[in-house]
Each structure stands twice: as C-alpha cells, then as structure tokens.
Amino acid sequence: MPRATAALPRRRLTPEASRDAALEAARALLLEDGPQAVTLKAVATRVGRTHANLLHHFGSADGLQQALIERMTAAIVATIRDAVRRSRAERDPAELVDVVFDAFGAGGAGALASWMILTGNRDALDPVLTAIHDLVEELARDEERPDAPIRDETLQLVLAALGDALLGAAMARALELPRGRARELAGQMLLRDHGSRAEEEVARTTYPPSI
Numbered sequence: 001m002p003r004a005t006a007a008l009p010r011r012r013l014t015p016e017a018s019r020d021a022a023l024e025a026a027r028a029l030l031l032e033d034g035p036q037a038v039t040l041k042a043v044a045t046r047v048g049r050t051h052a053n054l055l056h057h058f059g060s061a062d063g064l065q066q067a068l069i070e071r072m073t074a075a076i077v078a079t080i081r082d083a084v085r086r087s088r089a090e091r092d093p094a095e096l097v098d099v100v101f102d103a104f105g106a107g108g109a110g111a112l113a114s115w116m117i118l119t120g121n122r123d124a125l126d127p128v129l130t131a132i133h134d135l136v137e138e139l140a141r142d143e144e145r146p147d148a149p150i151r152d153e154t155l156q157l158v159l160a161a162l163g164d165a166l167l168g169a170a171m172a173r174a175l176e177l178p179r180g181r182a183r184e185l186a187g188q189m190l191l192r193d194h195g196s197r198a199e200e201e202v203a204r205t206t207y208p209p210s211i
Contacts, residue, residue, distance in 0.1 A: 018047075027108070069116070076103040093187055094187055
C-alpha cells in the first residue's frame with residue numbers, strides 16, 4: 001500500500017505578490033466570463049486565498065475592479081505610446097488602430113469600464129482618461145508642429161474603439177456590415193489626417209511664405 005503523501009503547505013506570498021496574483025486572476029476572469037465575473041469571491045477561489053485576504057488588499061469589489069482597470073490602463077497606454085510613435089515614423093496608422101481597438105475590445109478594458117459605470121462607479125474611466133491625457137500631452141511635446149491634431153485623433157480613435165467594443169458587433173449585424181468596418185473607418189480617418197499634413201508640408205516646402 002503506497003504511503004500517503006503529505007499535503008504541501010501553501011506557498012506564502014509577499015503582500016505585493018499576493019496582490020499581483022489577485023489582479024492577474026481578475027483579468028483572466030474578465031476575459032473568460034466578462035466583467036460581472038470579477039468578484040472578490042471568484043478571484044479568491046481562483047488564487048486560493050480567503051475573502052478576507054482580498055478585502056485587506058482591495059477593500060471591496062469596487063476597489064478590486066478599480067485596481068484592475070488601473071493596471072490594464074497602464075499596459076494599454078504603454079502599448080499605445082509605442083504604436084503612436086511607430087505609426088508617425090512610418091506614416092502608417094494601421095498598427096495604432098489595431099492596438100487601440102484590441103485593447104478596448106479583446107483586451108476587455110472597454111467592457112470593464114462600462115460595466116463599472118453602469119453599476120454605479122462613475123469614476124471608472126478616470127484612470128483611462130488621465131493616462132491617455134498624459135500620453136497625448138507627452139506626444140504633443142514631441143510633435144514638430146504644435147498645431148498637429150493629435151488630441152483630435154486620440155479623441156476620435158478612443159471613442160471609436162470604446163464604442164466598437166460595446167456595440168460594434170450588434171451594429172455591424174444590424175447594418176449588414178463586416179464586423180471590422182469600424183476599425184477600417186478609423187484607419188481611413190487617420191490616413192486622411194496624415195495625408196493632409198503631408199500635403200501641407202510639401203506645399204510649405206515648395207512654396208515658402210513670402211517675407
């Protein structure tokens with residue numbers, strides 16, 4: 001008869017590691033089952049911790065969701081920042097459009113923020129808006145032309161991505177359009193803006209203003 005194997009003691013995590021594990025579990029639940037699945041009980045079960053342990057870290061389910069969207073926002077903004085710079089260097093906005101749409105759609109940020117607002121947390125978008133505002137300011141400082149419409153582009157692109165994440169599939173079906181049509185239109189919008197700026201630059205170079 002084989003000897004019984006003693007149960008291994010649960011690995012003790014630092015407070016930071018425990019919090020990180022809970023947020024990773026919360027993000028997995030969000031992507032698997034939607035924002036309504038991100039509860040303290042579900043996350044505690046996923047990471048093998050107690051409800052009290054999560055209350056200690058986050059205070060409430062709202063606190064957990066707020067911490068999750070802040071973490072997701074930091075990752076989204078870092079990715080968007082890199083995509084914006086590559087897009088401007090290569091004069092091709094396709095990657096930027098895909099990054100933003102994927103962040104709010106497949107990445108779950110749009111659904112989480114909207115669900116939090118609908119359930120009474122009206123500050124849910126503050127981390128997103130603050131981070132994007134800071135990103136826009138940083139990128140605007142890097143622009144050679146102070147009048148480049150980077151704020152307008154950011155506003156249009158984020159609104160389009162957020163709307164597509166929430167209503168894109170239903171509206172595409174209702175209008176009998178391809179599912180990716182909103183993404184295509186956003187790319188065309190950026191191409192027009194980039195093309196207009198390029199034409200203006202050529203015109204200024206070819207026909208410099210009279211002194």
